[in-house]
Amino acid sequence: xxxxxxxxxxxxxxxxxxxxxxxxxxxxxxxxxxxxxxxxxxxxxxxxxxxxxxxxxxxxxxxxxxxxxxxxxxxxxxxxxxxxxxxxxxxxxxxxxxxxxxxxxxxxxxxxxxxxxxxxxxxxxx
Numbered sequence: 688x689x690x691x692x693x694x695x696x697x698x699x700x701x702x703x704x705x706x707x708x709x710x711x712x713x714x715x716x717x718x719x720x721x722x723x724x725x726x727x728x729x730x731x732x733x734x735x736x737x738x739x740x741x742x743x744x745x746x747x748x749x750x751x752x753x754x755x756x757x758x759x760x761x762x763x764x765x766x767x768x769x770x771x772x773x774x775x776x777x778x779x780x781x782x783x784x785x786x787x788x789x790x791x792x793x794x795x796x797x798x799x800x801x802x803x804x805x806x807x808x809x810x811x812x813x
Contacts, residue, residue, distance in 0.1 A: 698797075698804035702755055702765075705794045709768060710752025716745025728778045747771065755798070758807025765799035 716723050720741035731740050751771070754764035772792040779785045803809035 695805055698801045699758075699806040701794050702758060702761065702798045702804060702807075705768070705791060705798060706752045706755030708752070708791060709748045710756060713745045713747070713749025713752055716741050716748065720745070726779070726784075758803055758809050761803045761807050761809050762799055765795050768795045769799060 720738045723741045723745075724737045727737055727740055735743070747767075748771075751764050751768045754760050755768070769792060772788050772795065775788050776785045776792065779788070
């Protein structure tokens with residue numbers, strides 16, 4: 688198999704990889720919200736309980752992942768993920784989590800810039 692023939696899979700692999708991370712984080716937050724309380728910015732607790740925030744955040748992550756996995760509304764989902772990760776990075780700062788999320792942010796930026804790849808359902812519906 689020629690390596691050049693594999694290039695068409697790269698955008699889908701990036702999209703799918705980031706999608707799985709968002710999807711699993713969403714599922715984990717919904718299954719065990721207490722495990723995520725330490726990551727909540729303190730100002731949020733002025734408006735919502737810890738579990739309310741985690742359920743909202745987990746649902747948001749799950750939806751982003753669920754849209755990106757099949758490639759539905761790909762650019763919109765990527766943009767929502769980018770904005771979400773900017774908020775997380777600003778909240779946690781220059782930490783191991785912030786650096787990891789910066790890498791995810793760049794991957795999502797790649798998905799956003801590229802748009803729908805050859806394997807997105809977006810392309811099938813156009």
